[in-house]
Amino acid sequence: MNESLISPFNITHPTTVQTSLFALASFARFDPTGRYVATGRVDGTATIWDLDTRAAIRILDGHVKGVSSLDWSRRSRYLLTASKDWNVVVWDLASPCIPAQRCMTLRFDAPVISASFHPRNSRIILALMTTGEAYLVDQRKAHRCRVELCEMQDDSDEEGAGTSTRVRSAITVARFDPSGKHIFLGTSRGHILVFNARTKTVVARHRITGAGAIKGLEFTKTGRQLVSNSTDRTLRQFTVPTYQPPSVDGAYVEMELEPTHRFNDPINKTAWHAMCYSPDGEWLAGGAADAANHKIYIWDMSNDGQFASALDGGREPLLHLHWHPSKSSIASTTNQGNILIWHCPHPERWGAFAGGFEELDENVEYEEREDEFDIEDEADMIRRKMKEEEEEVDIDTVPEAAKPREVQHHGVTAGDEDIAWADEDPDEDLQNWRMRVIMEEDWDM
Amino acid sequence: MDVDTPAQPAHESPPAQEPSAPEIPPQIKSEPPQPKPGPNYKMKYSMSGHTMSISSLKFSPNGSILASSGADKIIKLWNTHTGEVMRTLVGHTEGISDIAWSNDGDYLASASDDKTIRIWDMTVGTEIKTLLGHTNFVFCLNYHPNSNLLVSGGFDETVRVWDVARAKALKVLPAHSDPVTSVAFSHDGTLIVSCAMDGLIRIWDADSGQCLKTLVDDDNPICSHVKFSPNSKFVLASTQDSTIRLWNYHTSRCVKTYTGHTNRTYCIFACFTNTAAKYVVSGSEDTKIYIWDLQTRQNLQTLEGHRDVVLAVATHPTKPIIASASMEKDLTIRLWYDDDYTP
Numbered sequence: 001m002n003e004s005l006i007s008p009f010n011i012t013h014p015t016t017v018q019t020s021l022f023a024l025a026s027f028a029r030f031d032p033t034g035r036y037v038a039t040g041r042v043d044g045t046a047t048i049w050d051l052d053t054r055a056a057i058r059i060l061d062g063h064v065k066g067v068s069s070l071d072w073s074r075r076s077r078y079l080l081t082a083s084k085d086w087n088v089v090v091w092d093l094a095s096p097c098i099p100a101q102r103c104m105t106l107r108f109d110a111p112v113i114s115a116s117f118h119p120r121n122s123r124i125i126l127a128l129m130t131t132g133e134a135y136l137v138d139q140r141k142a143h144r145c146r147v148e149l150c151e152m153q154d155d156s157d158e159e160g161a162g163t164s165t166r167v168r169s170a171i172t173v174a175r176f177d178p179s180g181k182h183i184f185l186g187t188s189r190g191h192i193l194v195f196n197a198r199t200k201t202v203v204a205r206h207r208i209t210g211a212g213a214i215k216g217l218e219f220t221k222t223g224r225q226l227v228s229n230s231t232d233r234t235l236r237q238f239t240v241p242t243y244q245p246p247s248v249d250g251a252y253v254e255m256e257l258e259p260t261h262r263f264n265d266p267i268n269k270t271a272w273h274a275m276c277y278s279p280d281g282e283w284l285a286g287g288a289a290d291a292a293n294h295k296i297y298i299w300d301m302s303n304d305g306q307f308a309s310a311l312d313g314g315r316e317p318l319l320h321l322h323w324h325p326s327k328s329s330i331a332s333t334t335n336q337g338n339i340l341i342w343h344c345p346h347p348e349r350w351g352a353f354a355g356g357f358e359e360l361d362e363n364v365e366y367e368e369r370e371d372e373f374d375i376e377d378e379a380d381m382i383r384r385k386m387k388e389e390e391e392e393v394d395i396d397t398v399p400e401a402a403k404p405r406e407v408q409h410h411g412v413t414a415g416d417e418d419i420a421w422a423d424e425d426p427d428e429d430l431q432n433w434r435m436r437v438i439m440e441e442d443w444d445m
Numbered sequence: 446m447d448v449d450t451p452a453q454p455a456h457e458s459p460p461a462q463e464p465s466a467p468e469i470p471p472q473i474k475s476e477p478p479q480p481k482p483g484p485n486y487k488m489k490y491s492m493s494g495h496t497m498s499i500s501s502l503k504f505s506p507n508g509s510i511l512a513s514s515g516a517d518k519i520i521k522l523w524n525t526h527t528g529e530v531m532r533t534l535v536g537h538t539e540g541i542s543d544i545a546w547s548n549d550g551d552y553l554a555s556a557s558d559d560k561t562i563r564i565w566d567m568t569v570g571t572e573i574k575t576l577l578g579h580t581n582f583v584f585c586l587n588y589h590p591n592s593n594l595l596v597s598g599g600f601d602e603t604v605r606v607w608d609v610a611r612a613k614a615l616k617v618l619p620a621h622s623d624p625v626t627s628v629a630f631s632h633d634g635t636l637i638v639s640c641a642m643d644g645l646i647r648i649w650d651a652d653s654g655q656c657l658k659t660l661v662d663d664d665n666p667i668c669s670h671v672k673f674s675p676n677s678k679f680v681l682a683s684t685q686d687s688t689i690r691l692w693n694y695h696t697s698r699c700v701k702t703y704t705g706h707t708n709r710t711y712c713i714f715a716c717f718t719n720t721a722a723k724y725v726v727s728g729s730e731d732t733k734i735y736i737w738d739l740q741t742r743q744n745l746q747t748l749e750g751h752r753d754v755v756l757a758v759a760t761h762p763t764k765p766i767i768a769s770a771s772m773e774k775d776l777t778i779r780l781w782y783d784d785d786y787t788p
Contacts, residue, residue, distance in 0.1 A: 002635040002636050002650050002651070002652070005636075035591065053593055349656075352656045353656050355659040389702060392740050395675055395676055395723065396676050397676055398632075439609070440611050
């Protein structure tokens with residue numbers, strides 16, 4: 001609601017650190033509602049912070065080794081933590097138990113480096129092992145399975161002698177696209193493999209020329225753009241093609257993807273630790289792997305990827321960054337485990353303290369209306385005011401702009417089979433769940 | 446003549462009905478909408494228990510409990526459906542001016558002249574937190590929709606935002622130049638509205654604590670109560686010139702005025718009904734309770750029965766129930782039900 005009163009013209013990318021959370025964390029992620037931030041620690045715990053109070057409100061202790069990644073379900077009720085202790089733990093934040101109890105554990109046979117929920121159903125989980133294998137685990141009764149996603153070994157039907165030597169490349173990144181229709185896997189040999197989440201078959205295979213191993217993949221909210229991070233220290237933005245439904249015979253598209261933009265640091269040639277789009281996709285933030293500085297580069301994607309600004313977060317090098325799901329805010333993690341919350345401050349308008357006062361940037365000649373200072377007959381005035389008040393008021397309807405909108409995802413059509421598949425047997429991640437406010441014990445009393 | 450089109454809300458009377466002869470004040474020229482079956486609130490329960498003036502009444506978020514506070518330093522919880530007292534909360538050392546439920550119904554906060562705010566756990570009925578910081582009487586308070594923050598105002602002329610779970614003041618806004626009489630969050634928690642005896646209504650950005658708007662009426666009467674409309678597009682403000690105004694704070698325009706009651710001395714609550722029929726309800730110093738139609742601003746019903754100034758009124762979150770409470774000479778809490786109401 002406050003947007004309408006704050007001048008809309010100065011809402012832009014974050015510029016300054018608003019607050020810093022002493023979290024001892026290795027990374028931090030905002031939840032989809034934007035009310036919380038979750039941090040993962042090397043000691044195996046994860047912490048949930050309330051952004052309103054900037055206090056740790058839940059500590060999730062479920063791993064014996066460091067938390068390598070975490071993910072929120074779409075309405076923030078469930079949280080997943082993946083760890084190098086070979087486990088993925090799912091937490092239900094609606095549970096009233098304190099300390100928080102895990103609601104499910106998935107055990108794999110290798111350390112897990114990343115895991116994520118399906119964007120539409122938290123019972124489908126994608127996990128990636130340090131050994132380079134990616135698994136899709138479906139916990140739903142009717143679909144229960146654990147499938148390894150791997151490239152098809154189809155060297156027989158390819159011509160030429162060179163292909164037979166092709167070895168299976170390790171998977172280095174595994175991500176759902178925002179609609180959840182496809183899974184994007186990045187490989188150590190610079191390929192992006194696209195799987196259909198429902199059939200678990202390959203629909204496309206993209207070669208990224210010159211990239212080296214893929215280190216990261218991030219999508220815009222709509223899923224139309226994709227940015228990759230790779231060992232050649234370049235971020236590449238791609239426009240995601242529209243994929244055909246998987247064919248029965250297992251055929252897939254083999255296509256080289258040409259980046260629309262490339263971002264790198266031409267002087268220092270620093271690598272990138274992380275990148276993230278703003279919620280409207282108009283900005284891209286890149287966290288530089290600078291060993292001595294905390295630097296975030298921001299590019300203006302609505303302006304053809306022009307470099308906009310470099311944010312300096314001080315001496316502690318950056319490990320990770322994540323953009324807020326709706327606001328102009330970034331959470332960046334330092335190597336000391338502190339979380340910097342960046343925001344875009346609004347200039348104080350002192351004129352707001354005086355009623356009926358309007359601030360002007362420039363002097364304007366005051367033009368008096370013809371009848372402005374005419375003395376109005378009191379009865380007329382009352383009548384006029386009464387007349388004005390005749391107008392109906394609506395005190396209930398929340399303006400559309402203030403409601404969270406369903407994003408139109410790229411490549412999703414009405415009655416999509418893949419979406420229907422994901423929505424089957426849904427989780428209990430409903431709109432109106434709530435996390436109980438826990439009163440902290442008084443230490444000083 | 447303006448006859449209403451059939452595209453009317455469901456609570457309107459059937460279109461077959463004839464528009465009745467206008468029984469309205471002569472200054473309104475246009476024909477009113479078809480007559481609605483007006484409110485017909487009747488007293489169902491009269492409860493006594495407080496020994497000094499009752500300052501505030503609030504229904505719990507699910508409507509099953511009515512909480513009342515008074516100058517006798519106690520809070521009482523009443524069963525809305527039977528009128529029986531359920532519990533008495535004792536702890537404050539001075540009179541209580543206001544109470545507020547957390548949106549999940551787990552906690553109740555109370556503001557007192559002992560300069561503290563106390564948080565009561567509703568599941569066990571005990572005090573679990575004391576918020577210290579106000580340097581003078583705490584007069585008003587309200588919860589954030591997420592129940593994690595609390596906003597309060599008092600005679601130290603500040604508005605404070607609290608982290609409830611840690612009993613810590615997050616922000617102290619030097620908001621007004623006179624005692625703050627009312628303060629509330631918008632439905633999404635991004636805005637705070639406050640009003641004070643200096644006659645100003647201010648809208649604040651909850652996150653940054655910046656003042657975004659000030660509403661002021663021409664002759665600056667003491668502003669005694671303010672709250673956001675359910676969609677937070679308007680604020681309903683009571684002033685001690687016996688007027689309640691509905692402000693569109695975007696345009697700084699008063700869009701409705703409700704008059705007829707008496708309010709010159711006390712900070713009297715006003716509220717919206719939460720049923721499909723939209724009314725504005727307020728207490729009055731002439732011992733009555735006034736019910737106005739939100740749109741036409743006509744006084745549709747006056748509830749009589751109290752024998753002293755009606756300070757506190759509250760509307761049930763879903764049902765057509767009004768609670769009211771009166772001062773020293775009466776000390777009863779009354780529950781009024783509209784049994785004829787059909788949505």
